[in-house]
Amino acid sequence: AQSVTQLDSHVSVSEGTPVLLRCNYSSSYSPSLFWYVQHPNKGLQLLLKYTSAATLVKGINGFEAEFKKSETSFHLTKPSAHMSDAAEYFCVVSESPSANQFYFGTGTSLTVIP
Amino acid sequence: DTAVSQTPKYLVTQMGNDKSIKCEQNLGHDTMYWYKQDSKKFLKIMFSYNNKELIINETVPNRFSPKSPDKAHLNLHINSLELGDSAVYFCASSLSMRNTEAFFGQGTRLTVV
Numbered sequence: 001a002q003s004v005t006q007l008d009s010h011v012s013v014s015e016g017t018p019v020l021l022r023c024n025y026s027s028s029y030s031p032s033l034f035w036y037v038q039h040p041n042k043g044l045q046l047l048l049k050y051t052s053a054a055t056l057v058k059g060i061n062g063f064e065a066e067f068k069k070s071e072t073s074f075h076l077t078k079p080s081a082h083m084s085d086a087a088e089y090f091c092v093v094s095e096s097p098s099a100n101q102f103y104f105g106t107g108t109s110l111t112v113i114p
Numbered sequence: 115d116t117a118v119s120q121t122p123k124y125l126v127t128q129m130g131n132d133k134s135i136k137c138e139q140n141l142g143h144d145t146m147y148w149y150k151q152d153s154k155k156f157l158k159i160m161f162s163y164n165n166k167e168l169i170i171n172e173t174v175p176n177r178f179s180p181k182s183p184d185k186a187h188l189n190l191h192i193n194s195l196e197l198g199d200s201a202v203y204f205c206a207s208s209l210s211m212r213n214t215e216a217f218f219g220q221g222t223r224l225t226v227v
Contacts, residue, residue: 038155043219
């Protein structure tokens with residue numbers, strides 16, 4: 001069975017400081033993992049994805065995530081937060097061989113303090 | 115060009131009414147989805163279609179009926195709307211059924227009064 005746990009419902013950082021959004025997953029098969037961002041009253045935008053290639057994945061806007069199978073984690077990081085990063089972030093897991101279905105975490109709300 | 119477009123963006127309606135939300139994707143994808151985002155921002159799949167065929171139907175009340183006239187469109191019709199149907203509904207598409215990322219529409223905020 002698949003599930004996704006986002007360990008923090010809210011994260012607050014100062015502008016220019018590092019961002020860490022934590023995600024743990026469980027999966028019976030080799031998962032694909034994604035991070036999506038949702039800005040207020042907007043749709044979901046893909047930040048990055050892991051699909052069994054390099055374990056360190058680089059995404060848009062300076063974000064990256066590392067897949068750690070031994071820890072079943074896929075934490076999202078950014079070296080320096082920008083005001084425009086304030087949004088809701090979702091960790092998502094999908095796995096084969098079942099029909100494609102995306103399981104969402106409960107989201108982490110990121111606040112960036114000027 | 116919007117990849118996945120939904121209409122309307124906002125929908126306010128009274129209990130008991132019937133309403134539809136339309137979704138179109140111009141990405142040439144085979145698979146389309148409807149997701150519901152509740153007031154706590156949790157997203158859960160409702161339906162998925164692959165090449166116009168229903169693949170996933172996740173214990174959604176039968177008042178919700180998806181219709182896929184072709185693989186570029188997946189519309190959602192809701193009968194006898196209830197207060198609990200108020201949510202944001204997202205349409206999405208992916209290249210195929212196997213582990214490819216999904217592209218989401220902007221969402222339709224449905225408010226039932």
